Amino acid sequence: IRYKEGQGWHNPTIEARAPIALDPAAAVLHYAQEIFEGMKAYRAADGGVVMFRPDANARRFHQSAERMAMAPLPDALFLEAVRELVKVDRDWIPSGESASLYLRPFMIANEAFLGVKPSAEYLFIVIASPVGAYFSGGAVSVWVSEDYTRAAPGGTGAAKCGGNYAASLLAQREAKAQNCDQVLFLDAAEHRWIEEMGGMNIFFVMKDGTLVTPPLGGTILPGITRDALLTLARDKGLTVREERYSIEQCYEDAASGRLVEAFACGTAAVVTSIGRFRGQRGEIVIGAGNGADPVTEGLRDALIGIQRGQRPDPYGWVQRVD
Ligand code: PMP
Numbered sequence: 001i002r003y004k005e006g007q008g009w010h011n012p013t014i015e016a017r018a019p020i021a022l023d024p025a026a027a028v029l030h031y032a033q034e035i036f037e038g039m040k041a042y043r044a045a046d047g048g049v050v051m052f053r054p055d056a057n058a059r060r061f062h063q064s065a066e067r068m069a070m071a072p073l074p075d076a077l078f079l080e081a082v083r084e085l086v087k088v089d090r091d092w093i094p095s096g097e098s099a100s101l102y103l104r105p106f107m108i109a110n111e112a113f114l115g116v117k118p119s120a121e122y123l124f125i126v127i128a129s130p131v132g133a134y135f136s137g138g139a140v141s142v143w144v145s146e147d148y149t150r151a152a153p154g155g156t157g158a159a160k161c162g163g164n165y166a167a168s169l170l171a172q173r174e175a176k177a178q179n180c181d182q183v184l185f186l187d188a189a190e191h192r193w194i195e196e197m198g199g200m201n202i203f204f205v206m207k208d209g210t211l212v213t214p215p216l217g218g219t220i221l222p223g224i225t226r227d228a229l230l231t232l233a234r235d236k237g238l239t240v241r242e243e244r245y246s247i248e249q250c251y252e253d254a255a256s257g258r259l260v261e262a263f264a265c266g267t268a269a270v271v272t273s274i275g276r277f278r279g280q281r282g283e284i285v286i287g288a289g290n291g292a293d294p295v296t297e298g299l300r301d302a303l304i305g306i307q308r309g310q311r312p313d314p315y316g317w318v319q320r321v322d
Helices: 027-031 054-067 075-088 162-177 224-235 247-256 294-307
Strands: 002-004 008-010 034-036 039-043 049-052 100-109 121-131 140-145 182-186 194-197 201-206 211-213 240-242 259-266 270-279 282-285 318-320
Touching: 027 100, 034 054, 034 162, 049 075, 049 294, 054 075, 054 100, 054 224, 075 100, 075 121, 140 162, 162 182, 194 201, 201 224, 201 247, 211 224, 224 240, 224 259, 224 270, 224 294, 247 259, 247 270, 247 282, 259 294, 270 294
Parallel strands: 140 182, 140 270, 211 240
Antiparallel strands: 002 008, 002 121, 034 100, 039 049, 039 100, 049 318, 100 121, 182 194, 201 211, 201 259, 259 270, 270 282
């Protein structure tokens, strides 16, 4: 779907995937005016097609557009575009526990000019691809990035814009070089408060059953999975605290046995146990270190059950597409 100032959103089409033409002076290529979303369509137990909280993705996309001074796409248009593509691609939606159709809605500024100002033309596109599990099972290892931060106060950390990910690639490469699966970012000001991972939010489980997750302070992506887990955990009777948690405290609590589980969550990772943290202050194993984490598993089962339409959905999160 195209946008032009004065003309609004126009020309929606569904086409076979192919390269697109961009003017070499298109604003996105120079000033990174780009935002995106990540969401999944699932094959439900009865063979139907469902999506998990697509309205929350539409809302976040809208907020990202505002932060990046881009044309706001009405939520209804975002949802219609995603739904129509899912319907066309419905035969590509795999069944099976960890398979789904991944959807990537994104928007780029494609007006051609040189000069730093918001573009007056945009292109909104959705692409789709079948995917399997993001991690192969068990627990992941996490590299604590002390040298690089992902987002600064007043910056774009709460928006899902490509630039945030560009800024995180070097830290992700460092994590791989250290034999870790993922990178963990600390805050930009003090380099001690745990924020989030490369493409996931993070939770900690204390011995007394309390869950702790960093608060959304403008530098963390407000994950839809994170939000759902806060509700699911509270409804399971767990105490959940959104509060700052430092990396020193994390190492200390893991050593003393107060911290018993940690997990990453997101559309791609769903809920994945973290087995160990590694970084400049050494390595620390969390709980069993092998993914056998009962609280994490309970929350994962509850979430997947709802997403796949196998459990009741009192929250109205699951929407049928067909
Ligand atoms: N943080 C970052 C940086 C991410 O890229 C993602 C994935 N969108 C998340 C957290 C998790 O968000 P969600 O649960 O909405 O997928």
